[in-house]
Amino acid sequence: MTETQPSSGFQQLDREGLVQRVAKLLSKAIVSGKLAPGARLSESVVARELGVSRAPVREAARLLESSGLVTSEPNRGFFVRQISAKALDDLYELRLAIEIAVIQRLVQNWNEETEAALSAQVEALHRVATLDADIFIQVEADMQFHRLMCTGSGNPKFLTVFEQIAIETEFSIMLIGQLYDDPTQIAETHEPILEALRAQDTAMAIDAIRYHICEAQRIVTKQFRILEEGKTSI
Amino acid sequence: MTETQPSSGFQQLDREGLVQRVAKLLSKAIVSGKLAPGARLSESVVARELGVSRAPVREAARLLESSGLVTSEPNRGFFVRQISAKALDDLYELRLAIEIAVIQRLVQNWNEETEAALSAQVEALHRVATLDADIFIQVEADMQFHRLMCTGSGNPKFLTVFEQIAIETEFSIMLIGQLYDDPTQIAETHEPILEALRAQDTAMAIDAIRYHICEAQRIVTKQFRILEEGKTSI
DNA sequence: GAATTGTAGATTGTCGACAATTTACTTGAC
DNA sequence: GTCAAGTAAATTGTCGACAATCTACAATTC
Numbered sequence: 465m466t467e468t469q470p471s472s473g474f475q476q477l478d479r480e481g482l483v484q485r486v487a488k489l490l491s492k493a494i495v496s497g498k499l500a501p502g503a504r505l506s507e508s509v510v511a512r513e514l515g516v517s518r519a520p521v522r523e524a525a526r527l528l529e530s531s532g533l534v535t536s537e538p539n540r541g542f543f544v545r546q547i548s549a550k551a552l553d554d555l556y557e558l559r560l561a562i563e564i565a566v567i568q569r570l571v572q573n574w575n576e577e578t579e580a581a582l583s584a585q586v587e588a589l590h591r592v593a594t595l596d597a598d599i600f601i602q603v604e605a606d607m608q609f610h611r612l613m614c615t616g617s618g619n620p621k622f623l624t625v626f627e628q629i630a631i632e633t634e635f636s637i638m639l640i641g642q643l644y645d646d647p648t649q650i651a652e653t654h655e656p657i658l659e660a661l662r663a664q665d666t667a668m669a670i671d672a673i674r675y676h677i678c679e680a681q682r683i684v685t686k687q688f689r690i691l692e693e694g695k696t697s698i
Numbered sequence: 699m700t701e702t703q704p705s706s707g708f709q710q711l712d713r714e715g716l717v718q719r720v721a722k723l724l725s726k727a728i729v730s731g732k733l734a735p736g737a738r739l740s741e742s743v744v745a746r747e748l749g750v751s752r753a754p755v756r757e758a759a760r761l762l763e764s765s766g767l768v769t770s771e772p773n774r775g776f777f778v779r780q781i782s783a784k785a786l787d788d789l790y791e792l793r794l795a796i797e798i799a800v801i802q803r804l805v806q807n808w809n810e811e812t813e814a815a816l817s818a819q820v821e822a823l824h825r826v827a828t829l830d831a832d833i834f835i836q837v838e839a840d841m842q843f844h845r846l847m848c849t850g851s852g853n854p855k856f857l858t859v860f861e862q863i864a865i866e867t868e869f870s871i872m873l874i875g876q877l878y879d880d881p882t883q884i885a886e887t888h889e890p891i892l893e894a895l896r897a898q899d900t901a902m903a904i905d906a907i908r909y910h911i912c913e914a915q916r917i918v919t920k921q922f923r924i925l926e927e928g929k930t931s932i
Numbered sequence: 933g934a935a936t937t938g939t940a941g942a943t944t945g946t947c948g949a950c951a952a953t954t955t956a957c958t959t960g961a962c
Numbered sequence: 963g964t965c966a967a968g969t970a971a972a973t974t975g976t977c978g979a980c981a982a983t984c985t986a987c988a989a990t991t992c
Contacts, residue, residue, distance in 0.1 A: 481772040482945075483760070507974070517947045518974090519753065526717070526760040532858075538715040539953050541974060551855070558855040561799030565791065621785070621792040624766075625859060716975075741944070751977045752944090773983050775944060 486524035556681035578616035589651035720758035790915035803851040812850035823885035
C-alpha cells in the first residue's frame with residue numbers, strides 16, 4: 465500500500481510551509497511570555513521582524529485563532545488571548561475530564577512500549593528538577609508526560625485536545641513564573657500515577673491523576689489570582 | 699466597568715469580517731456534504747464562486763484547519779478532511795468523556811433557566827421527529843440539546859471542545875445520511891437524561907448519557923464502516 | 933509495454949499596493 | 963476643564979500580479 469522506498473539513507477527534509485513556521489514562532493513568542501496577554505499583535509511589525517509579507521502572518525494568526533492563542537476583532541486586528549483565573553480553573557476541569565478518560569483507555573492498552581516511554585519521562589522530570597532548569601523546560605517536561613499518556617491511550621483525539629489545553633496551560637504558567645515551591649515536587653507527583661498504571665489499577669490511577677491535576681489547579685489558579693489582583697490594583 | 703448603553707432597542711448589527719463569513723460558508727458546505735471528504739478545495743474556484751479574492755478564502759481555510767475540518771499540504775492546498783471509522787469511534791469516546799464531566803457540573807449548577815432550555819429542546823426534538831424533517835435539521839436539534847448542556851455546566855471550555863466535536867460528528871452523519879431507523883428515537887433517548895438531571899441524580903444521568911452516546915456510537919460507526927467498505931471495494 | 937524524463941498548464945505561495953476603517957490628536961464650543 | 967466634532971496618521975482588509983511548485987500528459991529510452 466504505502467510505498468516503501470529502498471531507504472537509501474536519506475532523511476526527509478522538512479517541507480514546512482512559511483505559514484506553519486510563522487505560526488510556530490508566534491506561538492512560542494506568546495507561550496514564552498514575550499508577547500503579553502491582551503497585547504495587539506501588529507501584522508506589519510511581525511511581518512517586518514520576520515522578513516516576510518503580511519499575508520503569511522495573517523494566515524498564521526488565523527491558524528492560532530481557532531486554537532485559542534489569539535483572538536481577532538474585525539478591523540482591529542489580532543490580540544494575544546487574555547486568560548482569567550476562572551478560565552484557567554475551567555481549563556483544569558476540562559483537563560481532568562480528558563485525563564481520566566485517557567487513564568481508563570491507557571490501562572486497557574497498557575504495553576511495554578508505553579511503560580518504557582512514561583518511565584523515561586519520569587526520570588527526565590527528575591533530571592530537570594535537580595538541574596534546577598528553566599521553568600519553561602520544567603513545564604515542557606511535565607506536559608510531555610501527559611502527552612505520552614494521551615499517545616499511549618490509542619485515541620489520537622485525546623492528544624489533539626490535550627495539545628490545545630497544554631498550550632494554554634503553559635502560557636498561564638509562564639505568566640506566573642513558577643509552579644511548585646520545590647521543583648522536585650513535579651517529578652514526585654507523577655510517580656504515583658505511573659505506579660498505579662504499572663499495577664493496572666484504574667481506580668488508583670484515577671485518584672492519582674485527580675490529585676495531581678487538582679493540586680496543580682489549586683496552586684496555579686491561586687498564584688494567578690494574586691497576579692490578577694496586582695494587575696487590576698495598579 | 700462595561701458600558702451599559704441606555705438600550706434604545708437597537709440590535710447590534712453583525713460586524714463580521716469577510717473571513718468569518720467565508721469560513722462559515724465553507725464549514726456549512728463541508729458539513730452538509732456538498733464538498734466530499736478528501737476533495738481538494740481550490741482557492742480560485744471558491745474565490746470566484748463567492749465573488750471575493752483568494753486572500754480571505756485562504757484565511758478562512760486556515761481558520762478551519764486547526765478546527766479540524768480541512769487539512770493543508772504545502773504547495774498542494776487545502777483538502778476536506780477524511781474521516782475514518784476508527785476516528786469516528788475515537789470521537790465518540792472523547793465526547794463521552796466530556797459529557798460525563800458536563801453532567802457532573804450540570805447537576806451542581808442546576809437551575810430553572812437550564813431546565814427550561816433543555817425541556818424546550820426536548821420538545822423541539824419531538825417536533826422535528828414528527829415533522830419528518832431533513833436529517834440535517836434533526837441532527838442540528840440533537841446537537842443543540844448537548845450544546846445547551848455544555849452551556850448550563852458553567853464551564854465555557856466544555857462548549858468550545860464540544861463545538862469541535864459537533865462539527866465533525868455532523869459531518870459524518872451527513873455522509874451516512876441517516877441516524878436512527880425511526881426518527882422519534884432521537885427525542886426519546888434524550889428524555890432519560892433530562893429526567894435524571896431533574897432528579898439531581900448524577901449517577902443516573904451519567905448512565906443515561908453513556909447509554910445515549912454509546913448507542914449513537916454503535917449505530918454511526920457501524921453505518922460508517924459499511925460506507926467505507928463500499929468505497930474501498932469500488 | 934513499463935519506467936523515466938521532459939514540458940505545458942494549472943494551482944498555490946508570496947508579495948506590494950490601494951481602499952476602508954480605526955486610532956490618536958487637535959481644535960473648538962460650552 | 964470637559965465634552966464634542968473634525969482631521970491626519972497608522973493599521974487592517976482586500977485585491978491583482980508574479981514567482982514557485984505541482985500535476986498531467988507527451989516524448990524518450992530500455
